[in-house]
Amino acid sequence: MKIVRSPVEMKKLSMTMQRSGSSVGLVPTMGALHKGHISLLDRINDTCDFSVMSIFVNPVQFGPKEDFQKYPRPFDADCELAEKAGCDVIFAPSKEDMYPENYCTYVNVEDITDGLCGASRPGHFRGVTTVVLKFFNIVMPQIACFGQKDAQQVLVIKRMVHDLNMSVTIDVAPIFREESGLAMSSRNVYLSDAERVAAPLIYKGLTDAVTQYNNGVIKTDTLINVVTTVIGQSPLLEIEYVELVDTLKIKPVTSVTSAALIAVACRTKESRTRLIDNIVIGGTL
Numbered sequence: 001m002k003i004v005r006s007p008v009e010m011k012k013l014s015m016t017m018q019r020s021g022s023s024v025g026l027v028p029t030m031g032a033l034h035k036g037h038i039s040l041l042d043r044i045n046d047t048c049d050f051s052v053m054s055i056f057v058n059p060v061q062f063g064p065k066e067d068f069q070k071y072p073r074p075f076d077a078d079c080e081l082a083e084k085a086g087c088d089v090i091f092a093p094s095k096e097d098m099y100p101e102n103y104c105t106y107v108n109v110e111d112i113t114d115g116l117c118g119a120s121r122p123g124h125f126r127g128v129t130t131v132v133l134k135f136f137n138i139v140m141p142q143i144a145c146f147g148q149k150d151a152q153q154v155l156v157i158k159r160m161v162h163d164l165n166m167s168v169t170i171d172v173a174p175i176f177r178e179e180s181g182l183a184m185s186s187r188n189v190y191l192s193d194a195e196r197v198a199a200p201l202i203y204k205g206l207t208d209a210v211t212q213y214n215n216g217v218i219k220t221d222t223l224i225n226v227v228t229t230v231i232g233q234s235p236l237l238e239i240e241y242v243e244l245v246d247t248l249k250i251k252p253v254t255s256v257t258s259a260a261l262i263a264v265a266c267r268t269k270e271s272r273t274r275l276i277d278n279i280v281i282g283g284t285l
């Protein structure tokens with residue numbers, strides 16, 4: 001496995017691969033790899049000749065009060081995991097190479113970034129789409145894989161690709177869960193023991209709502225109530241939002257008549273860890 005730091009070198013390597021007829025797949029990450037990330041790499045290795053995983057903790061998607069400084073960066077362990085999983089290249093550029101002095105170009109997907117996580121993390125998606133577009137331009141992948149856990153991110157990136165006539169295919173991988181049901185996240189390392197016990201209630205709430213939906217309940221209020229009641233069983237989980245939105249405009253709907261996303265964000269009381277999770281009903285993302 002090769003580790004490439006320079007965007008210019010990465011682009012050259014990708015061009016060489018493509019000229020020799022190899023398809024290139026990309027898994028963009030911020031590192032602190034877990035099994036969820038590896039499942040994305042597996043999908044790329046199944047469909048592409050050459051796999052690139054980017055590792056870059058992107059400063060422009062963090063708010064001033066967020067965890068950019070303390071975000072885990074176990075780079076050597078990440079490289080070991082990625083290599084074992086069959087990754088061909090780790091692309092890990094520096095902040096200075098990605099955002100040199102006088103950098104002033106950003107990509108903003110409007111409207112669908114206003115709700116859910118966009119409401120509490122202003123500027124977050126602008127940072128995500130900017131860095132993802134840069135990675136697409138540097139790596140030029142045929143396929144890029146993202147996890148469904150960040151459902152709004154997936155929908156925003158898909159919209160950017162569509163609106164800007166880009167040719168990369170976005171592959172969406174199912175949420176990878178711990179045995180408890182807790183969605184895997186690099187931020188789970190922040191959780192206290194008690195919070196780890198409480199956190200699976202989020203998924204339980206979502207699956208209880210799906211059971212209700214499968215039993216014929218389509219009213220949003222009822223389905224949201226199921227989720228909030230289950231999460232409310234633990235005093236360690238503060239709900240930021242539980243919303244049921246359509247998957248096109250990401251706007252609340254009053255009942256489920258087509259593909260809809262039940263999305264949750266919570267903050268834990270002790271470590272103040274932000275946890276998100278979701279489930280899609282009546283269709284796919």
Ligand code: PAF
Nearest residue numbers: 028029030058128131150
């Ligand atoms: O999902 C993430 O880890 C990040 O938002 C991404 C897509 C790598 C962009 O920095």
